[in-house]
Amino acid sequence: MMETNNQISTEKYAADISSIGDAQVRINSFVHKTPVLTSESLNAMSRRKLFFKCECFQKGGAFKFRGACNAIFSLDGDQAAKGVVTHSSGNHAAALSLAAKLRGIPAYVVIPKNAPKCKIENVKRYGGQIIWSEPTVQSRESVATKVLQETGAALIHPYNDGRIISGQGTISLEILEQAPQIDTIIVPISGGGLISGVALAAKSINPSIRVLAAEPRGANDAAQSKAAGEIVRLPETNTIADGLRAFLGSLTWPIVRDFVDDVIVVEDKEILEAMKLCYEILKVAIEPSGAIGLAAVLCDSFQKNPRWKDCSNIAIILSGGNVDLGVLWDSFGR
Amino acid sequence: MMETNNQISTEKYAADISSIGDAQVRINSFVHKTPVLTSESLNAMSRRKLFFKCECFQKGGAFKFRGACNAIFSLDGDQAAKGVVTHSSGNHAAALSLAAKLRGIPAYVVIPKNAPKCKIENVKRYGGQIIWSEPTVQSRESVATKVLQETGAALIHPYNDGRIISGQGTISLEILEQAPQIDTIIVPISGGGLISGVALAAKSINPSIRVLAAEPRGANDAAQSKAAGEIVRLPETNTIADGLRAFLGSLTWPIVRDFVDDVIVVEDKEILEAMKLCYEILKVAIEPSGAIGLAAVLCDSFQKNPRWKDCSNIAIILSGGNVDLGVLWDSFGR
The missing domain is CATH 3.40.50.1100 (Rossmann fold)
Incomplete structure (x- = not known):
């Protein structure tokens, strides 16, 4: 209904x-x-x-920059200072890196090894810190969790x-x-x-x-x-x-x-x-x-x-x- | 000065x-x-x-459509009815064909045989009537003059x-x-x-x-x-x-x-x-x-x-x- x-x-x-x-x-x-x-x-x-x-x-x-920007500028100052982390097929990763750069905070990005080259380069261009994973959802999520624990960064899920x-x-x-x-x-x-x-x-x-x-x-x-x-x-x-x-x-x-x-x-x-x-x-x-x-x-x-x-x-x-x-x-x- | x-x-x-x-x-x-x-x-x-x-x-x-449109809608009714003719590397030709179609008059287009395929297809898509020439300025202009004489169409030069x-x-x-x-x-x-x-x-x-x-x-x-x-x-x-x-x-x-x-x-x-x-x-x-x-x-x-x-x-x-x-x-x- x-x-x-x-x-x-x-x-x-x-x-x-x-x-x-x-x-x-x-x-x-x-x-x-x-x-x-x-x-x-x-x-x-x-x-x-x-x-x-x-x-x-x-x-x-x-379009990913819209959501990334909203998420990053919604963080309070203490949370923001520890940075953000995500796993993404690429566009969200680049967008998050760019939004993080605008706020002056680090972005940790877990990217599968088979992601398109141009998407990876976008992440690099915008200053995101790349951490590689295997090209499976499971690997991406577990690597992201590890980064999360090590840095105290806020997880910004690509869509959920x-x-x-x-x-x-x-x-x-x-x-x-x-x-x-x-x-x-x-x-x-x-x-x-x-x-x-x-x-x-x-x-x-x-x-x-x-x-x-x-x-x-x-x-x-x-x-x-x-x-x-x-x-x-x-x-x-x-x-x-x-x-x-x-x-x-x-x-x-x-x-x-x-x-x-x-x-x-x-x-x-x-x-x-x-x-x-x-x-x-x-x-x-x-x-x-x-x-x-x-x-x-x-x-x-x-x-x-x-x-x-x-x-x-x-x-x-x-x-x-x-x-x-x-x-x-x-x-x-x- | x-x-x-x-x-x-x-x-x-x-x-x-x-x-x-x-x-x-x-x-x-x-x-x-x-x-x-x-x-x-x-x-x-x-x-x-x-x-x-x-x-x-x-x-x-x-951009060519701007000039083509202005030229075609500047013609008086009698002149317009006989159509327009041009020689062009392609973009002007397509633009003129489209503008002529909007006014409901014929466009005769002299195109060199080596023009890019997509430009030729644009002319066809917009209903222009193609007349081929050799890929030299001289051939294009002389073929255009011939069409001009046969149809009474108005010459719309691509830029001059x-x-x-x-x-x-x-x-x-x-x-x-x-x-x-x-x-x-x-x-x-x-x-x-x-x-x-x-x-x-x-x-x-x-x-x-x-x-x-x-x-x-x-x-x-x-x-x-x-x-x-x-x-x-x-x-x-x-x-x-x-x-x-x-x-x-x-x-x-x-x-x-x-x-x-x-x-x-x-x-x-x-x-x-x-x-x-x-x-x-x-x-x-x-x-x-x-x-x-x-x-x-x-x-x-x-x-x-x-x-x-x-x-x-x-x-x-x-x-x-x-x-x-x-x-x-x-x-x-x-």
Whole structure:
């Protein structure tokens, strides 16, 4: 059952419109207000009006800076002085490093050895201290715990954290100002931090807005979780969208369960095709995870679903642009 | 001698602040108001504050749509009905096709056989009728003349036309509204249509703004022309920046002579490095010609020139983003 507007509160969920509004005030002077781009060619292809919210232009190259900034500037002085630690596929790590640098505190970042090179370089560029782990969730979390114990730093989880969710939710506040006509928002889903914030803010302001998740077939835990009515963790994931391999968390799951209208599952080849359209038509450099919203709006399971027939003005969050040019090229399979 | 503000008029030049203002009113509902992006990483590299005016996000993927739109909607009804014709390296051709389509008139486009594939496809996408020529200026102009005679269409030159110059000048009106603190504008130079409009508008509004041209070493006719005090046409050109191979025209030269403060000549490898920075840091997909302004602000001949030491707030026009991904990859020389 969908919650009604006045039931959205932090008593039940990890964030609400008030914590998202506070986040906006807190991070406003640090974040870019990213532009919304439109393209008549892509409108024609999708038979809708599309509004691309370009979070790939955000500082650090992804929306993650919003949540990281909100979390870091929420810390009290004593806590902050000991620094922060996280495990991340990369964009959150870079974002946290940058936000920590702005506050003048250390950021310890646990990164799997197989993370994309450009994401690792972003962490280094922003002054984060890298600690390597094996490329499994278990290894990442145990290494992070060790660092935590040694430094006394505050753990800033990439998505299962109310401060992070609130920071990401500021995107909705901007979209609704920049493109007030939208009736639908399509959001990449991984751990669920982004879509949780976006859905809470959008539905609080206008409960009739549809919020749709876009997820790769090879990491479709959100679709499976929605179908099962409980969190499903997959034994393994297999997708080109390296930023979308995480599973829903205890704080994001209730929000996804109650406020995400549907999960659109797309194939990797559809993601690659959408990436190519981003480069060639929008002129936006995007990573695979960032292009999945465009893949979703173009795919048959969206286009042919009568439930979404009246989605006319659709915001698509282009979530990040951190891609190795070499990997990109291989993806296009010349 | 530099002209003073009140001497800038259409009595002496092909455009002025009044014709540029008229162009803005005429094309306003058709063009994108492109965003201005900033990057602290690139500010640090250049030791200036940079404001990237993203004309690669313009309709058709380049600034050219502004001039094309102004020219086509300036035609009277009888003239318009016969259509328009042009010869172009590609971006003007696509832009003219799109503007013609919006007015519902035919566009005949003479394109050299070696033009980038994506530019040709843009022309086709927008409904332009392609007529092939050999890849020489002479062949392009003679084929265009033939089409002109057969159809009675109006020739819309890519740059040597007051309507085109006025349309491109609307970029300055937007920049000065979006980033009023700028003291310098760096503009790619080829035939000079873009920089002529930009310089006339900017200097009319604020004569102290420096306007600098960025030009590839292998097609440095503007630098040579400024040095010689007259138009220099080169026997051949050799640069990766395929959009910057044209020479100054009779209408653009006087404006470049009188209002462009200097021409910064850059090497192709500097253009490629700037392109890479656009992709990896700004997340903007750009063609080589489009990235030359960033190359200019980073090169030694700019950085070490005492004349430009106090250029602190610099607008850089990212002029276009139409690039074949394959060619791009080859350029990066993996």
